Amino acid sequence: METLNFNNATATMAPSPLMTMLEVSIPGFSLIQRFLSDYFNIDLSQYLGALLLVAGFITASNYCWERFRGSLNQYFTCSAEVRYNDEIYNYLMYWISKEGLSKTSSHFVAGTQTKSSAVYGGDETEDEDYPDVEDSEMTEELALSLKNWDRMKKIKFTPSTGTHNFRYKGHWLTFTRSQEKDQGFYGSTKTDEISISCYGRNPQILKDLLQEAQVAYLERDGNKTIIYRGGRGYGGSMDDLEWIRCMSRPPRNMDTVVLDEGQKALVLNDMKEYLRPRTKKWYSNRGIPYRRGYLLHGPPGTGKTSLCFALAGLLHLPIYVAGLNSGKVSEEGLASLFRDLPERCIVLLEDIDSAGLTMKRKDDETPAVEEDKTDDNKDSNKAAVPSGQQGPAPAADSNSKGVSLSGFLNIIDGVASSEGRILVMTTNHPDKLDAALLRPGRVDLSIQFGYASYDVLKGLFMAIYSTRGPEVAKMKASKKSEPEMNGNANGNANGNANGNANGLANGTVNESNGVLTNEQVVAWATKFAELVPADVYTPAEIQGYLLQHKTAPENAIDEIGMWMDTMKKKKATTAALAST
Numbered sequence: 001m002e003t004l005n006f007n008n009a010t011a012t013m014a015p016s017p018l019m020t021m022l023e024v025s026i027p028g029f030s031l032i033q034r035f036l037s038d039y040f041n042i043d044l045s046q047y048l049g050a051l052l053l054v055a056g057f058i059t060a061s062n063y064c065w066e067r068f069r070g071s072l073n074q075y076f077t078c079s080a081e082v083r084y085n086d087e088i089y090n091y092l093m094y095w096i097s098k099e100g101l102s103k104t105s106s107h108f109v110a111g112t113q114t115k116s117s118a119v120y121g122g123d124e125t126e127d128e129d130y131p132d133v134e135d136s137e138m139t140e141e142l143a144l145s146l147k148n149w150d151r152m153k154k155i156k157f158t159p160s161t162g163t164h165n166f167r168y169k170g171h172w173l174t175f176t177r178s179q180e181k182d183q184g185f186y187g188s189t190k191t192d193e194i195s196i197s198c199y200g201r202n203p204q205i206l207k208d209l210l211q212e213a214q215v216a217y218l219e220r221d222g223n224k225t226i227i228y229r230g231g232r233g234y235g236g237s238m239d240d241l242e243w244i245r246c247m248s249r250p251p252r253n254m255d256t257v258v259l260d261e262g263q264k265a266l267v268l269n270d271m272k273e274y275l276r277p278r279t280k281k282w283y284s285n286r287g288i289p290y291r292r293g294y295l296l297h298g299p300p301g302t303g304k305t306s307l308c309f310a311l312a313g314l315l316h317l318p319i320y321v322a323g324l325n326s327g328k329v330s331e332e333g334l335a336s337l338f339r340d341l342p343e344r345c346i347v348l349l350e351d352i353d354s355a356g357l358t359m360k361r362k363d364d365e366t367p368a369v370e371e372d373k374t375d376d377n378k379d380s381n382k383a384a385v386p387s388g389q390q391g392p393a394p395a396a397d398s399n400s401k402g403v404s405l406s407g408f409l410n411i412i413d414g415v416a417s418s419e420g421r422i423l424v425m426t427t428n429h430p431d432k433l434d435a436a437l438l439r440p441g442r443v444d445l446s447i448q449f450g451y452a453s454y455d456v457l458k459g460l461f462m463a464i465y466s467t468r469g470p471e472v473a474k475m476k477a478s479k480k481s482e483p484e485m486n487g488n489a490n491g492n493a494n495g496n497a498n499g500n501a502n503g504l505a506n507g508t509v510n511e512s513n514g515v516l517t518n519e520q521v522v523a524w525a526t527k528f529a530e531l532v533p534a535d536v537y538t539p540a541e542i543q544g545y546l547l548q549h550k551t552a553p554e555n556a557i558d559e560i561g562m563w564m565d566t567m568k569k570k571k572a573t574t575a576a577l578a579s580t
């Protein structure tokens with residue numbers, strides 16, 4: 001009797017259409033089939049029906065489960081989505097990393113920043129983590145360890161892409177992180193999307209969590225001055241700019257900005273009055289737009305930016321810096337920045353004269369402001385006026401970079417412009433600005449900054465040495481090689497009289513190897529101010545000189561003559577170079 005060789009038979013038999021289909025759709029199916037048949041004598045084709053049934057059952061169950069889960073999520077859970085380009089993203093990620101949700105999850109993202117770095121790049125490190133080396137000598141080892149410290153940022157852990165469950169105030173919450181593709185101006189980019197959800201129909205627990213995250217984040221800032229800069233968002237264009245938090249700084253003490261006291265009080269009181277809650281109502285009752293503008297003008301290094309920072313610190317206002325000078329900012333971009341301003345803030349526009357706003361408006365009949373012909377400003381002027389066009393760029397042509405004067409005026413006080421903000425513009429050349437920009441309503445108060453007067457010279461000396469009394473003492477004490485004080489009799493007498501432990505506490509230096517009191521500082525500040533001619537040097541120049549002698553105020557007095565000679569020569573050389 002002839003026996004049929006099954007293997008040969010299957011090898012020669014034509015495959016069924018179903019088998020062919022399986023071969024095509026499952027890569028390696030024929031290999032698996034051959035393997036099972038050769039080694040286990042299992043003919044897969046006999047089980048195809050059962051296999052298909054199982055596969056169908058699994059697919060159907062998956063589908064039903066997904067539908068069920070979808071309905072469950074829709075009807076029995078609440079969720080909050082957080083967009084990557086919103087500051088709440090930072091709040092939540094900061095809270096999540098702090099609360100240690102990542103400790104319990106086995107999949108996490110490790111990074112030095114909790115935020116989306118492409119959006120909120122360059123934020124500050126946390127000061128409290130810095131080693132306590134304040135009083136150490138700057139040795140080579142310390143320099144090396146500080147370098148390593150600066151580079152070794154604290155690693156933060158946040159949950160990776162996927163779903164993570166955690167408990168919050170007795171509720172089970174789910175944290176979901178996903179990567180979405182975003183079609184931006186410069187091609188597609190991946191963006192981070194996060195959401196939190198809870199079981200039940202009441203979303204209150206999610207709101208509580210988000211609020212707690214916000215408070216935790218803001219508490220981290222304390223009374224620091226937060227600085228934002230205008231920039232292109234994630235994949236955004238120059239026509240769609242957004243505010244990007246770039247740093248937070250300890251507030252600058254108002255006393256450290258040495259200015260005419262009357263001027264300082266004028267601007268401070270004006271801002272305080274403007275920010276009073278009832279002022280807003282007062283403006284609105286009279287139909288006056290609730291905005292205030294300041295122009296700080298004067299030579300470079302006279303304290304314009306410093307005053308702005310000190311005011312922001314004192315009044316607890318964030319600073320929004322929009323750089324107009326690059327010539328790349330379009331009117332649309334600037335308008336989108338101004339639309340996004342919070343109600344109480346300072347908008348700082350530095351060196352407004354070199355921002356391409358020096359052109360006269362086409363239909364403006366005010367005397368033409370002399371066009372800026374300096375090399376520095378040629379480019380920015382070009383940016384503001386497209387070639388072949390005499391007036392400012394029409395607002396509609398947002399592709400031409402730069403901001404025209406009329407466009408700028410519309411942005412700062414047009415009908416659609418935001419209210420509540422304080423606009424501070426600084427310039428070294430107020431004479432180059434168009435009168436339209438300076439009219440009341442746009443600039444309500446002008447503060448002039450000048451070269452250091454007698455009082456300012458004295459104030460700068462005091463600012464450097466009085467408040468730093470204890471610091472000078474510490475530094476001197478640790479520097480035995482420091483030359484002896486050549487203080488006068490008054491200084492010694494005062495110093496010796498204050499020679500007790502309280503001396504250090506109340507800001508007076510008390511040392512056995514050198515004596516310096518507040519009275520001494522005043523006496524020396526007076527001497528210093530008498531030696532230096534008034535209205536010749538900028539406060540920045542004086543500060544730079546005093547910093548060369550920060551541990552030896554007496555040397556600052558002794559060597560001032562030499563410094564002035566050097567400055568004279570330097571200025572003469574610069575002037576000669578400029579004239580050639």
Ligand SMILES: Nc1ncnc2c1ncn2[C@@H]1O[C@H](COP(=O)(O)OP(=O)(O)OP(=O)(O)O)[C@@H](O)[C@H]1O
Binds near residue numbers: 257299301449
């Ligand atoms: N009036 C001042 N009181 C105290 N410090 C000052 C004063 N003016 C300048 N300085 C010091 O000089 C440096 C430069 O000051 P600042 O940036 O405020 O000058 P500016 O007028 O804004 O200059 P620019 O016009 O170049 O922007 C800072 O370190 C600041 O501390």
